[in-house]
Amino acid sequence: MIKVGIVGGTGYTGVELLRLLAMHSEVRVQMVTSRGEAGIKVADMFPNLRGFIDLPFTEPEPEQLAKCDVVFFATPNGTAMQSVPDLLKMGVRVIDLAADFRLKETATWEEWYKVKHACPDLLTDAVYGLPEVNRTAIATARLVANPGCYATAVQLGFIPLLEAGVVDPKSLIADVKSGVSGAGRKAEVGTLMGETGESFKAYNVAGHRHLPEIIQGLNPLSPVPVQLTFVPHLLPMIRGIHATLYATLYEDSALHLQNIFEQRYKDEPFVDVLPAGSHPETRSVRGANVCRIAVHRPQGGNVVVVLAVIDNLVKGAAGQAVQNMNIMCGLAESTGLKIVGLLP
Numbered sequence: 001m002i003k004v005g006i007v008g009g010t011g012y013t014g015v016e017l018l019r020l021l022a023m024h025s026e027v028r029v030q031m032v033t034s035r036g037e038a039g040i041k042v043a044d045m046f047p048n049l050r051g052f053i054d055l056p057f058t059e060p061e062p063e064q065l066a067k068c069d070v071v072f073f074a075t076p077n078g079t080a081m082q083s084v085p086d087l088l089k090m091g092v093r094v095i096d097l098a099a100d101f102r103l104k105e106t107a108t109w110e111e112w113y114k115v116k117h118a119c120p121d122l123l124t125d126a127v128y129g130l131p132e133v134n135r136t137a138i139a140t141a142r143l144v145a146n147p148g149c150y151a152t153a154v155q156l157g158f159i160p161l162l163e164a165g166v167v168d169p170k171s172l173i174a175d176v177k178s179g180v181s182g183a184g185r186k187a188e189v190g191t192l193m194g195e196t197g198e199s200f201k202a203y204n205v206a207g208h209r210h211l212p213e214i215i216q217g218l219n220p221l222s223p224v225p226v227q228l229t230f231v232p233h234l235l236p237m238i239r240g241i242h243a244t245l246y247a248t249l250y251e252d253s254a255l256h257l258q259n260i261f262e263q264r265y266k267d268e269p270f271v272d273v274l275p276a277g278s279h280p281e282t283r284s285v286r287g288a289n290v291c292r293i294a295v296h297r298p299q300g301g302n303v304v305v306v307l308a309v310i311d312n313l314v315k316g317a318a319g320q321a322v323q324n325m326n327i328m329c330g331l332a333e334s335t336g337l338k339i340v341g342l343l344p
């Protein structure tokens, strides 16, 4: 059994990790931390875990974490980087659900995250945990940077088009909507029901921190640096991300876009290319570790429209983290992740 620790067990991604790992046949969760709730039983705070997780929250003590094989950080940005170097030295493998190790260049990371990086040397060592691109490197990684939720949906949608070289890499537009659980569990006026219910708005149009992450992921697939306009929106729902992606096609009316997507993802257990003409719904992936994708070419014109949906807490966070753990530990990639979405 793989001994697992979770730092930050009271946030939405932490409790989602617990939900998934409680049903994982090869894992024993041996430690769940919360400084604020230390001593309280996990299942007293999250009754959905009654009968599955019989542990109290504890303080994130390094000596205890060092007894785990794998430690997940489900903590705010800037937290994991304080203790990851020591954990790695003690032989623990780490999966960070936050952004501390997602960017390769220290200056870019510090520009977007507004603090000095505590261990910039590890940025090059860390493997970006998008299995559909980096599966081989993830298998031997000591430190995996789990992708951001928007970044997952946008990259999975654009990858087949850029790899096939059928779109102008300077024409990319990502119009993406997220449910409010993407903002985490902390109390904030902006995510109150009274602020988000029956309303809809864009935010961070001038620049969102997932922009450099997406560009870093897509650039290697393009002969020239990609140009991407990324506009996130907040939807009055709890879970789910819907990405509507646009790109300009190079002239070629004989392109088989559907075929390009089906071929690219034919062996991927967690990317589902829908039949031509489909409109994926966020509710079809609620609770499931899957990205559902459809590709369209409206009126046979020169613009391709890709629709990609994920559950921000599953394929966009905890599910992808478990997928990465499975790969790192040599398990079948879908162990514990064969979950049907909750519909309705």
Ligand SMILES: NC(=O)C1=CN([C@@H]2O[C@H](COP(=O)(O)OP(=O)(O)OC[C@H]3O[C@@H](n4cnc5c(N)ncnc54)[C@H](OP(=O)(O)O)[C@@H]3O)[C@@H](O)[C@H]2O)C=CC1
Binding pocket: 007, 008, 009, 010, 011, 012, 013, 014, 033, 034, 035, 036, 037, 060, 073, 074, 075, 076, 077, 079, 097, 098, 099, 147, 148, 149, 181, 182, 183, 184, 185, 186, 312, 313, 316, 317
């Ligand atoms: N919500 C989402 O859809 C997604 C979130 N993410 C990322 O995952 C991470 C966690 O998100 P979310 O679950 O929403 O987070 P929350 O902010 O809701 O939860 C944070 C957790 O971290 C703990 N924590 C906070 N500060 C520290 C610290 N200094 N040391 C140890 N533990 C700490 C908290 O417990 P306590 O303070 O009691 O110790 C709490 O359990 C974030 O970086 C987020 O950006 C990634 C993808 C999607």
Ligand SMILES: CC(=O)N[C@@H](CCC(=O)OP(=O)(O)O)C(=O)O
Binding pocket: 077, 097, 098, 099, 147, 148, 149, 150, 178, 179, 180, 181, 182, 183, 184, 210, 232, 234
């Ligand atoms: C709706 C909402 O607020 N979403 C979050 C993104 C959540 C996420 O995945 O971001 P990180 O892991 O990079 O923090 C935001 O825009 O900040």
